[in-house]
Amino acid sequence: MVNLLDDLAWRGLLYQQTDAEGMEQLLNKEKISLYCGVDPTADSMHIGHIVPLLTLRRFQMHGHKPILLVGGATGMIGDPSGRSEERQLQTTEQIDLNVQGIKKQMEQIFDFQSENGAQMVNNRDWIGSMNVIEFLRDFGKLININYMLGKDSIASRLDTGLSFTEFAYTLIQGIDFNHLYDHFGCRVQVGGSDQWGNITTGLEVIRKTHDDNTKAYGITIPLVTKADGTKFGKSASGSIWLDAKKTSPYEFYQFWINTADSDVIKYLKIFTFLERVEIEALEVTVENEPHLRKAQITLAEEMTRLIHGQDALDQAIRISQALFSGDLKALTAEEMKDAFKDVPSVEMSKEDKSIVDFIVEAAVSPSKRQAREDVTNGAISINGEKITDVAYVVGGEDRLEDEFMIMRRGKKNYKMIKFV
CATH class of the missing domain: 3.10.290.10 (RNA-binding S4 domain)
Incomplete structure (x- = not known):
C-alpha cells in the first residue's frame, strides 16, 4: 500500500505538522484514532469544509479510526479564526438542527460500519455540563494569557475587538482534544490551516494534564485556492453547499465541470480518492487534448457520486446532455426548473x-x-x-x-x- 504521509504530501494536503518525524513513527507502528471538528454554524457544510474531512477519510482507508466532532458547544460560541467580527450567536434549537444536517453529510463521506468505522461525537456532551468555576479552575490555569495573545486568530482581532466569549474559544477546543485523548485514545487532530492555533492549544492542554511520555500530534491542510489566487468554493450564485436543497446535484456537478484547466489536476488530488496513476494519466489529457475535458468530467463525476450518490449523478448527467443537445423533452418539469433556475x-x-x-x-x-x-x-x-x-x-x-x-x-x- 502507498505510504499515507507520502500520498498526502503528493496531493498537497500537508501544510503544518507539530512533529513530522514522531507522526511518521506513530503511523508506522500502530493504527490510531484521530479527529477533525466541524462547528454547526449552518445546517449544511459547503465544499470548503470537506478538505480536512476527506483527509481524515484517507486515514480511515489506511486502517485508522476517524472521530468526527460536531461542535454543539463550540458552535454556540464561534471560532474567531479567519473572521474580522463577532459571529451572530445561534439558539440551542438551531444548533441542534444544524448538527442533524451535518451528521447526514458525514454519513455520506465516511464508513461507519467497518472495524475502524467512524465515530461521531458532540462536544456539548462534556462541555455542556461544565460550570464556569470548573472551567476556570481546571483549565483556565493551564494556559497563559500571553500564550493566547500570540495566536493569530486572537492577535488579528485585538484592534477591531474580541469578546471574552470568542477569546476563550481556543481553550475550549483544547479541552476537546484533551477529552478525546483521555476517553477515545485520540492521538491526532486534523484541521484547516486556520486551525493551527487551536490545535496547538489542545496539545498544550494535553501536555500540562499528563506526564512527559504523552504524545499527541497535529496536522493542518493548506487553504484551497484557485490558480488565479481567488477564493475557492463559490459560484455566481454563491457558496457550493453539500445539501441538495441549497445546491442541487446538477449545480454541484456543473461547478466541478467548469473547473479551469489550471486547477483541475490539483482538485483531483485534493478532493478525489483516485490513485496517483489515474490522476497522472488525466494530467496528460489536460496537456494534449484539453478540449475533451476528461479531467473535469472525472472530477465532477467523482465528487457528485461521493456527496449525492449515483442516482443524483445520473440525473445531473442527463440534464447536462439534454441542455447540450437542446432536447429538453427528455427532462422532467422538476429537472427543467433545476437546470434553468439561474437563466433570465x-x-x-x-x-x-x-x-x-x-x-x-x-x-x-x-x-x-x-x-x-x-x-x-x-x-x-x-x-x-x-x-x-x-x-x-x-x-x-x-x-x-x-x-x-x-x-x-x-x-x-x-x-x-x-x-x-
Whole structure:
C-alpha cells in the first residue's frame, strides 16, 4: 500500500505538522484514532469544509479510526479564526438542527460500519455540563494569557475587538482534544490551516494534564485556492453547499465541470480518492487534448457520486446532455426548473396569447416583425418543442406544473417564464 504521509504530501494536503518525524513513527507502528471538528454554524457544510474531512477519510482507508466532532458547544460560541467580527450567536434549537444536517453529510463521506468505522461525537456532551468555576479552575490555569495573545486568530482581532466569549474559544477546543485523548485514545487532530492555533492549544492542554511520555500530534491542510489566487468554493450564485436543497446535484456537478484547466489536476488530488496513476494519466489529457475535458468530467463525476450518490449523478448527467443537445423533452418539469433556475426570467399572466404577442411581451424577441421571423425560421421552442406556426396560441398545456415555461430563441438564448 502507498505510504499515507507520502500520498498526502503528493496531493498537497500537508501544510503544518507539530512533529513530522514522531507522526511518521506513530503511523508506522500502530493504527490510531484521530479527529477533525466541524462547528454547526449552518445546517449544511459547503465544499470548503470537506478538505480536512476527506483527509481524515484517507486515514480511515489506511486502517485508522476517524472521530468526527460536531461542535454543539463550540458552535454556540464561534471560532474567531479567519473572521474580522463577532459571529451572530445561534439558539440551542438551531444548533441542534444544524448538527442533524451535518451528521447526514458525514454519513455520506465516511464508513461507519467497518472495524475502524467512524465515530461521531458532540462536544456539548462534556462541555455542556461544565460550570464556569470548573472551567476556570481546571483549565483556565493551564494556559497563559500571553500564550493566547500570540495566536493569530486572537492577535488579528485585538484592534477591531474580541469578546471574552470568542477569546476563550481556543481553550475550549483544547479541552476537546484533551477529552478525546483521555476517553477515545485520540492521538491526532486534523484541521484547516486556520486551525493551527487551536490545535496547538489542545496539545498544550494535553501536555500540562499528563506526564512527559504523552504524545499527541497535529496536522493542518493548506487553504484551497484557485490558480488565479481567488477564493475557492463559490459560484455566481454563491457558496457550493453539500445539501441538495441549497445546491442541487446538477449545480454541484456543473461547478466541478467548469473547473479551469489550471486547477483541475490539483482538485483531483485534493478532493478525489483516485490513485496517483489515474490522476497522472488525466494530467496528460489536460496537456494534449484539453478540449475533451476528461479531467473535469472525472472530477465532477467523482465528487457528485461521493456527496449525492449515483442516482443524483445520473440525473445531473442527463440534464447536462439534454441542455447540450437542446432536447429538453427528455427532462422532467422538476429537472427543467433545476437546470434553468439561474437563466433570465420574466413574470407573466396565465392568459392565453398568440405566440407572436407572447414572445414580444416576454422580451424574447424585440418586435412583432422579428418574432414572426423567428417563429417561421424555427428559432423558437417551448419546453423543447419547436414552434413554427405564427398562429400558435400559448396556453395552459405549455405551462409546466402550471407555474413556468422554458422558451428558447436560437441555440443558447433561454428564458424562464414564471406565471402569476
